[in-house]
Amino acid sequence: MISVKGLVKSFGDHVVLQGIDYTINKGEKIVIVGPSGSGKSTFLRCLNLLEKPTAGEIWFEDQLITDKKCNINVVRRKMGMVFQQFNLFPHLTVLQNITLSPVKLGLMSKEEAKENAMRLLARIGLTEKANTYPIQLSGGQKQRIAIVRALAMNPDVMLFDEPTSALDPEMVGEVLAVMKELADEGMTMVVVTHEMGFAKEVATKVLFMDEGKILEESSPAEFYSDPKHPRLKEFLSKVLV
Amino acid sequence: MNLIALGWLNPLVKFIVPFINRLDIFFKYNVRLIKNLYKPMLQGLQNTLIISFFALIIGVVLGTILAVIKVIPKKGILKKIFDFVVNIYISFFRGTPVVVQLLLFYFGVLGPRGYSPLYVAIMVLGLNSSAYVAESVRSGILAVDHGQMEAGRSLGLTYGSTMWHIILPQAIKNILPALGNELIALIKETAVVGFIAVFDLTRAARAVVSDTYDAFGPYLYLALVYLVIVLIATFFVTKLERRLRQSDKR
Numbered sequence: 147m148i149s150v151k152g153l154v155k156s157f158g159d160h161v162v163l164q165g166i167d168y169t170i171n172k173g174e175k176i177v178i179v180g181p182s183g184s185g186k187s188t189f190l191r192c193l194n195l196l197e198k199p200t201a202g203e204i205w206f207e208d209q210l211i212t213d214k215k216c217n218i219n220v221v222r223r224k225m226g227m228v229f230q231q232f233n234l235f236p237h238l239t240v241l242q243n244i245t246l247s248p249v250k251l252g253l254m255s256k257e258e259a260k261e262n263a264m265r266l267l268a269r270i271g272l273t274e275k276a277n278t279y280p281i282q283l284s285g286g287q288k289q290r291i292a293i294v295r296a297l298a299m300n301p302d303v304m305l306f307d308e309p310t311s312a313l314d315p316e317m318v319g320e321v322l323a324v325m326k327e328l329a330d331e332g333m334t335m336v337v338v339t340h341e342m343g344f345a346k347e348v349a350t351k352v353l354f355m356d357e358g359k360i361l362e363e364s365s366p367a368e369f370y371s372d373p374k375h376p377r378l379k380e381f382l383s384k385v386l387v
Numbered sequence: 388m389n390l391i392a393l394g395w396l397n398p399l400v401k402f403i404v405p406f407i408n409r410l411d412i413f414f415k416y417n418v419r420l421i422k423n424l425y426k427p428m429l430q431g432l433q434n435t436l437i438i439s440f441f442a443l444i445i446g447v448v449l450g451t452i453l454a455v456i457k458v459i460p461k462k463g464i465l466k467k468i469f470d471f472v473v474n475i476y477i478s479f480f481r482g483t484p485v486v487v488q489l490l491l492f493y494f495g496v497l498g499p500r501g502y503s504p505l506y507v508a509i510m511v512l513g514l515n516s517s518a519y520v521a522e523s524v525r526s527g528i529l530a531v532d533h534g535q536m537e538a539g540r541s542l543g544l545t546y547g548s549t550m551w552h553i554i555l556p557q558a559i560k561n562i563l564p565a566l567g568n569e570l571i572a573l574i575k576e577t578a579v580v581g582f583i584a585v586f587d588l589t590r591a592a593r594a595v596v597s598d599t600y601d602a603f604g605p606y607l608y609l610a611l612v613y614l615v616i617v618l619i620a621t622f623f624v625t626k627l628e629r630r631l632r633q634s635d636k637r
Contacts, residue, residue: 196537223543233538236635237556246552247542281635292538299542 147172147303147334148193153202155188155358162188164358165202170303175335177345177366180355181381186338189355190307193336194218194225207302223251226296230308232288234280234295240267241276244295259298266294270324286317290324297328304328306337342385346370354378420604423595428612431591435616438508438587439574445513446569450520453477455550457521458528473521480518486579488515493583508580508587516573523565527558560631567624571617578613588612 148170155163162185170176178186191197193204195211195218204212211221235243244266245259254262267273270290280288289309296304306325310318322344329335329348339345345352345366352369354362354377361375373379453473461469480488492498493507531554539549559566581590592609596602 194541196541219540219543219545222541225541227538227541229534229538229541231532231534233532233534235535235538235553235557237553237560237631247539247544250548250552251543279633279635296542 147174147207148336149203149205150193151203151205153189153192153204154200155185155192155197156200162358163192163199166358166360168353168360168363170334170336172302172334173332174350175329175348176337176351176353177349178336178338178353178355179340179342179345179381180353184355185358186355187307190305190336190338193305194222194227196227223253223299224302226293226299226301226304228289228292228296228304228306228309230311232280232285232292232312234288234292236280239277239279240272240283240291243280243291244298247295248298253299262298263294266297267291269327270294284317285313286320289313289317289321293321293324293328303334303336306335306339308338308340310339310341340385342370354381356381416604420601420608423599424592424605424608427586427591427594428588428608431586431588432612434505434580434585435574435577435587438505438512438577438580438585439570441509442512442516442577443570443573445509446516446520446573447566449513449517451524451555453517453521454524454528455555457525459546477518477521480515485512485515485576486582489579489583498583504580504583504585507583508577508585512573512576512580515576516569519569519572520566523562523569524558527562527565528554530561531557563624563628563631567621567628570620570624574616574620575613 150166150168153163153166154161166189178189180186188197192199193206195204199212202212203210206221207224209216209221211218234240235246238246241260241263244263245254245256248254248259248262249256264273264276267276270293272287272291275283275287275291280291283291293304293309309325310321313321318341322341325335325337325344326348335348337344337349347366349366351363352366353360354369354373354375356377362369362373362378364372364374369378370382373382453476456469456473489508489511492511493502493504497507497510498504535553535557536546536549539553540546544552577587578589580587581593584590588609592605595605599605
């Protein structure tokens, strides 16, 4: 579904991604872990071109999206993204946050979009928040709504950029629960996270990144019980209790 | 007996009667003044309001466009050209007196081509105001969190659509106090359009002064009228601000 070939990204002289090759298949749940500054967020953001790759190719559903002629706005409709800082639109109500994009892009009528949004809100149990503004919500609620906002576009893949890192510890669970549910439905997911429990339970593959390279790729069981790369061994010994 | 008992009122009466006489003179003076002023001032007020209103619209629309041009990410030579042109425009309108701009545009550029003074006044004040608005809108846009643009773009919206539906509403909310000040400054600045023979409030008062040789009364009334307009404008700006802040309420 997503195929990355020789992806390089540098900011000025600083090379963040040094040639990444990876293919994500439909239905896979890829969890990317790694120390901060390893390039994992940049890698994720390159997938929907929020960061413009310096070199390399990214293919999405048989389309070369790094090509100049490719209309990235159309491609992004099929790639949902969830941010660490939620990035809900503070001047719009929850309902407007969810319906804005499908309506403005002419994908749904206002009524359809509203119906769809209410159905999604019901799924996460936040129907009664439809007409409130984001500032009135807790962090966990905001992130769940951010997820639903991305889902309202009916994406084929969901990208999560440290979705629980900005949350109070007691709100992490509710967000992970929504993500697990999504995974169980068969959504293709790429998740940058520090939640090892989530990786073990949900991931089909866990990637370890450091210094702009994928150093290890394995099943979650193997990843934690039998790490191969010395850098990963060191990393796991520090993060796992 | 009664008369004697009320004798203590005498000094009071002595004081009050001339005062009432004076009050009477004062009253008559004002009535005459208002009679003289009201017609020309009403006509002047109309022009002042027309100029303020349309100049503000031009200022906000053009200023926002200029601000967006300034913040659009662009590369290389294009960026240099755009920035250069916009910067020259802004420096010219902020760096020269509005009276000079009026004289230049009316007598030098537009007047000879048959444009009316009122039209030129609206254009010049609008263009002038846009230079100030551009700077505040630009800072308002930059104050909106970068994540908002990313969120909009990640949902498939174009740059322009995200700017229009997501960034600008938040930016305008941030800078509404500054825009309110701009409106007030603009209303007061219209007082100089008399230089190109537009019959505005100030010009009306001046006409009455030269007719009656009385400067104090007409100019005091003139000041009062400007004050009332500004207070009304302030009232509406505050109200709008409160409405836009709805999403900040917890």
